[in-house]
Amino acid sequence: MDLGPLRALVTRLNFQVHNSVPATVTVPDGDPVTTRIHWFTPTTDDYPTGFDVRRADRKRLMGILTEDVPTVPRGTIVEAPEKSGGESLRWRVDATDKVEVEHVRVLVIPAPEF
Amino acid sequence: MALVTARKTILEAFKARLEAIRVTSGYNTDAGEHVFIGETVVFGEGDPAYAIAIVPAEQNRDFRGTLKSFSQFLVEIQIVLQTDARQPWLVIDSVVIEDPWLVIEAALQDIKRAVEVLENGKKTIAQYRIEAGQVRTVSREPGRTEVGAGVTYAVMLEETWGAP
Numbered sequence A: 001m002d003l004g005p006l007r008a009l010v011t012r013l014n015f016q017v018h019n020s021v022p023a024t025v026t027v028p029d030g031d032p033v034t035t036r037i038h039w040f041t042p043t044t045d046d047y048p049t050g051f052d053v054r055r056a057d058r059k060r061l062m063g064i065l066t067e068d069v070p071t072v073p074r075g076t077i078v079e080a081p082e083k084s085g086g087e088s089l090r091w092r093v094d095a096t097d098k099v100e101v102e103h104v105r106v107l108v109i110p111a112p113e114f
Numbered sequence B: 001m002a003l004v005t006a007r008k009t010i011l012e013a014f015k016a017r018l019e020a021i022r023v024t025s026g027y028n029t030d031a032g033e034h035v036f037i038g039e040t041v042v043f044g045e046g047d048p049a050y051a052i053a054i055v056p057a058e059q060n061r062d063f064r065g066t067l068k069s070f071s072q073f074l075v076e077i078q079i080v081l082q083t084d085a086r087q088p089w090l091v092i093d094s095v096v097i098e099d100p101w102l103v104i105e106a107a108l109q110d111i112k113r114a115v116e117v118l119e120n121g122k123k124t125i126a127q128y129r130i131e132a133g134q135v136r137t138v139s140r141e142p143g144r145t146e147v148g149a150g151v152t153y154a155v156m157l158e159e160t161w162g163a164p
Helices: A004-017 B006-018 B100-115
Strands: A020-026 A033-039 A053-055 A060-065 A077-081 A088-099 A103-110 B035-037 B041-043 B050-059 B068-082 B128-138 B146-160
Touching: A053 B050, A053 B068, A060 A077, A060 A088, B006 B035, B006 B050, B006 B068, B006 B100, B006 B146, B041 B050, B068 B100, B068 B128, B100 B128, B100 B146
Parallel strands: A053 B041, B035 B050
Antiparallel strands: A020 A033, A020 A077, A033 A060, A060 A103, A077 A088, A088 A103, B050 B068, B068 B146, B128 B146
16 A cells, blocks of 8 residues: 555645745745745754854754655745744745655745845 | 952953944944953844954963063954844945855954054054964854854063062
8 A cells, every 4th residue: 555645645734734834935946836834943052152252043944845845955945934924034045954754954044135 | 459450451452442343433343332351142133243252361371480470361352243134234335245254354354453553653452562363263054144253362461470
């Protein structure tokens, strides 16, 4: 019995239930793709180590479904609100954090257009 | 007894020079608004985009059986800056600077210009001879918006036993 479609459905439902928001993802030289992204709990460790003056700004971690966006290279633009119902903001993928079976986790930074 | 020591005098002189860093005085940043000594400061969202720490480092005092020691008092000037694209704050010659490495270089220029001034034509600080040490930089890491730099100076100290 092929459980792939069932797994994909469960993953998508999970994304929709747990802190996911609608998003438009555009990889470099690609077309915009409408999907949903998941915000993971941001980390706030202070940086840089070894300095007497440091900052503890949020490191934002985002999950993107690979079924909708197979690869998410650095420089990919994501337009999504920071929380459900919020204003859509522009983010840029800064690095890949982890590749899971159904989604890829990426670090993003704000990338507004002026 | 009054707190008067060579180290204190030198650190106060560093602070005074760094607090002069203001855009209105021809510098790239206003980092002189936030200068700290002797404490670890952790800024977060809503805090200023930059801060300077004056960090006394090692001082190897060696009296060699006499009552006088000649030593180098190392002081590192550390600066940490934010490069959040939502609030680009660095403007040089009417150009908004966003590249992290350029922000670092602008900060280094400010520190060097503020500290490396001549007293009566000499390389001194509070009348103590000062030499330049190493420069280190902290690049932006993935997912972060902070960069930093540190400039070390060596101040030549002569101390008398029991009379710092």
